[in-house]
Amino acid sequence: MHSSERRQAIIVLDFGSQYSRLITRRVRECHVYSELVPASTTLAQLQENEHLDIKGFILSGGPSSVYDEHAPSCDPAILASGLPVLGICYGMQLLALQMGGHVALSHGLREYGPATIEVVEDAAADAQNFRIFEGISASPEQTKDLDPEHGSQTLRMPVWMSHGDSVDRLPEGFRILARTDSNPVAAIAHPRGYIGLQFHPEVTHTPQGTAILRNFLFRICHCEESWTSGKVIEEAVELVRERVGNERVICGLSGGVDSAVAALLIHKAIGDQLTCVFVDTGLLRAGEREQVVETFGNHMHIPLVVVDARKRFLDRLANIVDPEQKRKIIGEEFIRIFEGEAERLAEKNGPIAFLAQGTLYPDVIESTSHDTAQTAKRIKTHHNVGGLPDEMVLQLVEPLRMLFKDEVREIGQALGLPDEWVWRHPFPGPGLAIRIIGAIDEERLETLRTADAIVIDEIRKAGIYRQLGQAFAVLTPIQSVGVMGDGRTYANVVAVRAVTTGDFMTADWARLSPDLLGKIANRLVNEVAAINRVVYDITSKPPATIEWE
Template sequence: MPDAIAILDFGSQYAQLIARRVRELHVYCELFPWDAPQAQMDAIQPKGYILSGGPNSVYDAGAPAIPNFILESGLPVLGICYGMQTLTHALGGRVAASQEREYGPAEIETVLPNPLLPSGRQRVWMSHGDRIESAPAGFQILAASPNSPAAAMGDVAARRYGVQFHPEVHHTPGGLEVLRNFVVGICGAQPDWTPESIITQAVERVRTQAGGQRVLTAVSGGVDSSVATALAHRAVGEQLTAVFVDNGLLRMGEREQVRAAFEGTLGPRLVVVDAADTFLRALRGVTEPEAKRRIIGETFIRVFEHEARKLGEVPFLVQGTIYPDVVESSAPDRNKAARIKTHHNVGGLPEGLTFRLIEPLRYLFKDEVRAVGQALGLPAGLIWRQPFPGPGLAVRCLGEVTAERLEILRQADAVFTDELGRAGMLNQKEREAGGIAQAFAVLLPVYSVGVMGDQRTYHETAALRAVTTEDFMTADWARLPYELLARVSSRIVNEVKGVNRVVYDVTSKPPATIEWE
């Protein structure tokens, strides 16, 4: 086992960001529900604990509390926001409601030299309605802000710390350094969580799980399923058969691109299944997003079960599930945050599943998946391919999904990505420099009146979405040049029959998600 940090999730939507920042330090960590059994956390042999934020107040009846075994372990502890408050409450300090809620940017000043915080002033991000009125015995105030007399506290001898701000978010510029000071400096964790070590461990786990039995892998052509397939192939070789399901919900030219990628680099033989009619029949008349995802998840599995029966006994299915899928779906093993949407390969899986799932990327973030893909030697074009949701165009085709509407959406999306590509905004260098991470078109069931060729039209609306992000857990809308947007709009209304209006989405995540459904 690599050196590890256990992160306790007290219900924060952004607890996974703490995990991602710790992984950026090349230190392994896992996120656990705050009330997970001690044995579950002990299994990773943690060098220390981080307590996340959360929506509760510590003085509420039944509020989540820090487990006693953590306090008895003698290991370092860092509480963040609610985590600081529950640590204070458990050790005899006092937490009370603030006279005014502190949300947004703030400036704190370190008032006592310490191993956790840099000296002087720093800009941080606050989000809390309670504050520390008195620190527990043995703790000293390390930093303060105008609204938080105890913006940070610490018992240096016991290696226990708390910060009222959120070091995990980008709005705290020095936050990563604070986490480094705790994880590496105070906990003594070695930064040995690298792509090479991830590959070694993932291959060993897949090989152990599959044994000598046959394995199917679900491929979509995206980076997640491709990296999962490459890892599985390295682990089990000829035991693996790759299956690509053309569900009729793909982007333009996708089927051909997937076939070319597998024939060129990925190794296992590829079986292509044409199931477009099956999926469209199942989706007929369905408009509710969660219903779409559940239907697609179940249909997806049933198609694979059918293919497995044709191939003989194949008990295992490899999926490219990654950590944000698990968190947003509020999967059973990570169920302290509210469900945002059901990912078809997590919460959308049907009961009575006949496969045993192999998910080598289940607790990796997108950037880690790409780093592993690079270490595996996969082509850059595959690693940096535009992300695409598992349910495909079904969650970009708002309202009922039909073959006709999908074709309209396909063409509009192709125009948008073509123009972005011509402008050099979709290449690897641009993305690594903070450029566009994801861009696509959405078809809205909103009809409006237009005029084309001196005649009245009454057609649907295409919405364009382009975002910048490092982790896909938070994102900002891309400030595209007006000239580019004008070209895209002109081409869509002229080339795509059925659209007479184009709009651009200028909403960040949160409050929106990147996808519309």
């Protein structure tokens, strides 16, 4: 981004909700840039970023009560900034409290799960001042009921609630906008742009949630739809040029869409200053190496080096069972290989200063206490984030670091990446190492590689590959007794995992048909000698993660 340009932004303050990242994503889906920051972030700190034109704030939900001893609060300067503020759940309670209202501790008004709100009549009539529900239409069967006393229609809509405490006294100038059967204060607002919603508009269980968020963005904050794939590409290219200058870069290709799009962006920015490096770790899916060489070396004509490091990785991973240790070993080996290749390439064409990676926003979120959220807990280490060694010779370039998966796919399409890459299911950087539960060896790798190819083949044949966010096989450490022919077997149990998801921050298990599951299981036990039992994982995220390790 040119230093003179400023990007319109909505700042989401994270108070610890499991949906904080989802709020950020929903705003971006409306083509408005959004950034997640810790709840403790001050207005002064935000104003230090001269590239951001802040148009409003969203206060997320969270697990705390506003009266807890260490409950997070909002910088008063943000509330006094004159910019619109939307408080969601805990954020609404905090907004009410800090603006002079009162919050009652849980006393029978708790609401968890589906609820129906009713927009109060005087707020609906004064839509110009209270625009959060303006223009909202809801499904006829559940939303607009005839009021027999007044002969008018009352807007009612399904929402998703998750709260114990409730606002019981409004700050001066605020008005109740909506209620539920059990809670008289389900939404509040002030004409100057302060909005409080006790429900969660960001989740799919609130069907009109996107329309409500769009009202906040466009009717209240007066944002423009400027966060588009074209704009993202333009900004990313400019930032890469500013960071890299005339230096040379190597980019680690993994075979997935993330590293591929990172490579295309960087190549667009600096051309032949980039060399891509593909490391064959021996932990890859079937046909991975061949696909990378064909696409980048022969189709995209981007300089590509292939490193055969299968023995090196397997030697380092021998007898390693702990998944975190696997990730750290793999992360360190990748970096050491890239450093070695950088030295080798430097002998021919001059020194290389930068290593590019396809790190995404969810990678960063899950690997740390979140760069921008002190209340989040580390879930697991990604080999290209928390798994990096402490000392590195190369500097990192991560043009996708603040993007979600679907944004990356849009950019990939805009850059001309083939559809088979753009829509390929994600594959973890550590590869099959974290889909083999327990120790890794060549035999177990080949068993899982074959099993995984069968799962994907059957899903493609069923015509549902694009409908799934991710699907794969997991080789468990369990062996079970089976019967094949007239003989007893004692072989491996394989788990099949398939999920649907929009942003990979949450996911639901895919309802594959019994016929499809039967075909998959039949092929696995008949075509892979080391397998005699197949199970299907029906756990959502949360509580589970998508990968098993």
